Amino acid sequence: MNVRIGKRTQHFRTVTFHAGTNRVVLVEHRLLPHRFGLIETADFRETARAIKDMIVRGAGAIGATAAYEVAQGARAFRGRDLSNFSRHVERVCQTLREARPTAVDPVNAMDEVRRAMRAGKTVEERQAIAVAAAEEFANEDVRHCEAIGKHGAKLIRDGLRVLTHCNAGWLAFVDIGSATAPLYAAQARGRKFHVFCDETRPRCQGATLTAWEFAQQGISHEVIADNAAGWLMARGEIDLVIVGSDRTLGRTGEVANKIGTYTKAVLAHRHGIPFYVAIPLSTIDWKIRSGRDIPIEERNASEVLGAWGTDGRGRREYVRVANPTSGARNPGFDVTPPELITGIITPKGIFRPHELRAKRALLQDRS
Amino acid sequence: MNVRIGKRTQHFRTVTFHAGTNRVVLVEHRLLPHRFGLIETADFRETARAIKDMIVRGAGAIGATAAYEVAQGARAFRGRDLSNFSRHVERVCQTLREARPTAVDPVNAMDEVRRAMRAGKTVEERQAIAVAAAEEFANEDVRHCEAIGKHGAKLIRDGLRVLTHCNAGWLAFVDIGSATAPLYAAQARGRKFHVFCDETRPRCQGATLTAWEFAQQGISHEVIADNAAGWLMARGEIDLVIVGSDRTLGRTGEVANKIGTYTKAVLAHRHGIPFYVAIPLSTIDWKIRSGRDIPIEERNASEVLGAWGTDGRGRREYVRVANPTSGARNPGFDVTPPELITGIITPKGIFRPHELRAKRALLQDRS
Numbered sequence: 001m002n003v004r005i006g007k008r009t010q011h012f013r014t015v016t017f018h019a020g021t022n023r024v025v026l027v028e029h030r031l032l033p034h035r036f037g038l039i040e041t042a043d044f045r046e047t048a049r050a051i052k053d054m055i056v057r058g059a060g061a062i063g064a065t066a067a068y069e070v071a072q073g074a075r076a077f078r079g080r081d082l083s084n085f086s087r088h089v090e091r092v093c094q095t096l097r098e099a100r101p102t103a104v105d106p107v108n109a110m111d112e113v114r115r116a117m118r119a120g121k122t123v124e125e126r127q128a129i130a131v132a133a134a135e136e137f138a139n140e141d142v143r144h145c146e147a148i149g150k151h152g153a154k155l156i157r158d159g160l161r162v163l164t165h166c167n168a169g170w171l172a173f174v175d176i177g178s179a180t181a182p183l184y185a186a187q188a189r190g191r192k193f194h195v196f197c198d199e200t201r202p203r204c205q206g207a208t209l210t211a212w213e214f215a216q217q218g219i220s221h222e223v224i225a226d227n228a229a230g231w232l233m234a235r236g237e238i239d240l241v242i243v244g245s246d247r248t249l250g251r252t253g254e255v256a257n258k259i260g261t262y263t264k265a266v267l268a269h270r271h272g273i274p275f276y277v278a279i280p281l282s283t284i285d286w287k288i289r290s291g292r293d294i295p296i297e298e299r300n301a302s303e304v305l306g307a308w309g310t311d312g313r314g315r316r317e318y319v320r321v322a323n324p325t326s327g328a329r330n331p332g333f334d335v336t337p338p339e340l341i342t343g344i345i346t347p348k349g350i351f352r353p354h355e356l357r358a359k360r361a362l363l364q365d366r367s
Numbered sequence: 368m369n370v371r372i373g374k375r376t377q378h379f380r381t382v383t384f385h386a387g388t389n390r391v392v393l394v395e396h397r398l399l400p401h402r403f404g405l406i407e408t409a410d411f412r413e414t415a416r417a418i419k420d421m422i423v424r425g426a427g428a429i430g431a432t433a434a435y436e437v438a439q440g441a442r443a444f445r446g447r448d449l450s451n452f453s454r455h456v457e458r459v460c461q462t463l464r465e466a467r468p469t470a471v472d473p474v475n476a477m478d479e480v481r482r483a484m485r486a487g488k489t490v491e492e493r494q495a496i497a498v499a500a501a502e503e504f505a506n507e508d509v510r511h512c513e514a515i516g517k518h519g520a521k522l523i524r525d526g527l528r529v530l531t532h533c534n535a536g537w538l539a540f541v542d543i544g545s546a547t548a549p550l551y552a553a554q555a556r557g558r559k560f561h562v563f564c565d566e567t568r569p570r571c572q573g574a575t576l577t578a579w580e581f582a583q584q585g586i587s588h589e590v591i592a593d594n595a596a597g598w599l600m601a602r603g604e605i606d607l608v609i610v611g612s613d614r615t616l617g618r619t620g621e622v623a624n625k626i627g628t629y630t631k632a633v634l635a636h637r638h639g640i641p642f643y644v645a646i647p648l649s650t651i652d653w654k655i656r657s658g659r660d661i662p663i664e665e666r667n668a669s670e671v672l673g674a675w676g677t678d679g680r681g682r683r684e685y686v687r688v689a690n691p692t693s694g695a696r697n698p699g700f701d702v703t704p705p706e707l708i709t710g711i712i713t714p715k716g717i718f719r720p721h722e723l724r725a726k727r728a729l730l731q732d733r734s
Binding site: 033034196197199200201202204207208211212214215221222223224225226227228229230231232234258259260262263266267270304305306307308309310311312317318319320321322323324325326327328329330331334335 | 564566567569571574575578579581588590592593594596598599601625627629630634637671673675677679684686687689690691692694695697698
């Protein structure tokens with residue numbers, strides 16, 4: 001999406017590959033929202049480390065980064081021996097597997113690139129295929145987000161006041177984002193609307209990343225404390241809610257997403273406000289049979305007990321907010337039941353949560 | 368309540384008066400939770416400034432501080448002439464009125480002390496009455512909180528898991544607090560329970576003040592992000608909610624309180640969890656006829672866009688969290704309708720919200 005640099009507006013993807021220098025180019029997430037910058041990784045080890053150190057984050061973005069990492073690593077091989085090449089590619093993949101052992105997207109991306117490479121008969125052919133497959137992986141992510149935008153834009157009427165939670169924006173994907181896609185598409189169609197960004201404690205991805213995206217894109221928005229959404233709904237100041245999802249159960253329509261999503265769904269339901277979840281196909285889980293079986297990560301208490309920001313001199317700093325002798329609970333995600341969800345916006349259309357099951361063949365077809 | 372100082376535990380009131388030195392002694396709220404300290408004000412101007420600068424905050428606490436300020440000012444008068452004395456007392460009261468022009472408690476407290484003083488026939492008598500009336504004002508605040516505790520303690524069974532929002536603790540009163548009173552009373556009866564403190568963004572009074580109180584009192588507790596309460600309820604980890612109130616409408620049973628209270632009430636209602644509001648009699652408003660007419664303060668956006676805490680060297684610091692080019696909405700309070708409230712815990716007993724109206728005579732009797 002667009003970033004304002006001085007007086008110019010320039011388009012960026014979160015992740016790209018520069019074939020000439022064999023470098024992966026990443027938006028440096030850790031500097032945002034206070035500074036925008038790119039970093040280039042010189043080899044596959046640096047790319048894997050960028051994933052590990054969360055220089056890049058978000059399912060779609062780390063998937064594409066992983067795909068490029070395999071291509072980058074494969075192209076660094078010198079020689080013609082196919083079995084030496086295969087051993088080298090295995091080392092490249094192993095480095096990646098160790099970067100974020102629990103994340104599923106990098107592994108899927110890597111497998112896809114490796115599978116494609118098998119069609120090549122020489123090292124050179126396989127290297128070329130790897131780049132093409134990685135580009136295709138990233139392009140597919142963009143196409144799916146565009147399709148979410150196309151379907152979701154119908155919901156964004158002129159004058160609408162929308163609530164978002166956390167960041168499911170272009171920074172978390174290669175471009176466009178999931179929950180933000182309908183908004184960017186509606187903006188492209190000339191519609192005017194306003195977005196309230198939940199700050200999304202404890203990590204504040206709404207106040208930092210989503211608000212930054214909207215500021216860059218010129219979308220009218222305000223940050224609110226998570227406590228304020230209910231009251232704004234009661235006063236009739238919110239018309240629609242759109243969130244993303246970390247995992248959506250295809251069998252039941254239950255949605256796991258950032259902590260606080262469930263609360264916003266309960267509030268929206270009480271006030272008769274439509275509540276939508278925008279998802280790429282890769283986040284649909286067809287295996288798990290009940291939301292109770294979704295593992296909910298309990299994260300570090302320090303996130304709740306303090307906050308990261310910049311001090312008066314522009315330095316990144318963590319301040320301890322809470323009483324120093326108190327502890328905290330910090331569940332990272334919650335699960336929203338299907339009866340609170342108006343619709344799920346997918347690249348294949350908008351469905352009621354309980355319809356996903358019947359649409360399995362369509363939703364598993366990634367073409 | 369108790370404060371741990373080194374290995375000892377010592378009892379403090381938020382506000383006391385030292386007759387020998389004619390000084391008001393205040394818990395310095397602005398240092399908490401990172402340091403506990405008292406300050407003494409040398410004259411009525413300093414006391415008024417302590418209210419203005421929010422060294423002391425909370426309806427009960429600033430009421431008692433105002434009562435003592437009048438006594439302190441009256442006793443500083445030298446002479447026997449009653450009309451000179453009256454002019455002096457008027458100056459004392461005017462200084463106070465200018466300290467926090469919108470707060471009602473200091474004005475009520477001041478009027479009460481002045482009314483009592485009229486019974487004195489000499490300057491000396493009136494000075495003595497002023498001290499006695501101020502002490503009585505503070506003691507009444509304590510007795511009312513004790514009575515809230517006595518009625519509310521019945522709700523706190525062994526093993527209960529309680530949710531609180533913001534700070535309606537002893538720091539906001541002279542002692543004991545309103546929402547905390549049932550908990551302290553249950554603890555005194557030997558009951559064991561656990562409290563989740565909503566951090567209460569944007570000002571985080573739950574994470575700072577309430578958590579500090581519980582740590583000092585040895586009450587088992589954990590801080591949670593405001594986003595987490597709904598999920599803990601859904602998992603069956605919260606049994607009861609108790610909050611305070613800034614203004615409760617006697618005619619309708621509507622409760623205005625810190626932003627986010629309404630959200631917790633909606634969530635509790637969905638999960639069949641009892642939701643109680645603890646209030647001193649002074650916060651009941653018998654005039655306003657509808658919650659829609661309660662003025663809701665829109666506070667400074669900087670509260671939402673950043674956070675106050677202590678840095679690694681223990682210095683108080685504000686960090687900007689949100690995207691620097693984004694603004695914020697910041698309603699300070701919300702209004703919870705009576706149908707979401709299980710009961711209102713008053714010094715005179717626990718009532719359903721719609722019962723307040725019929726109990727007006729009882730609730731206006733401050734004896």
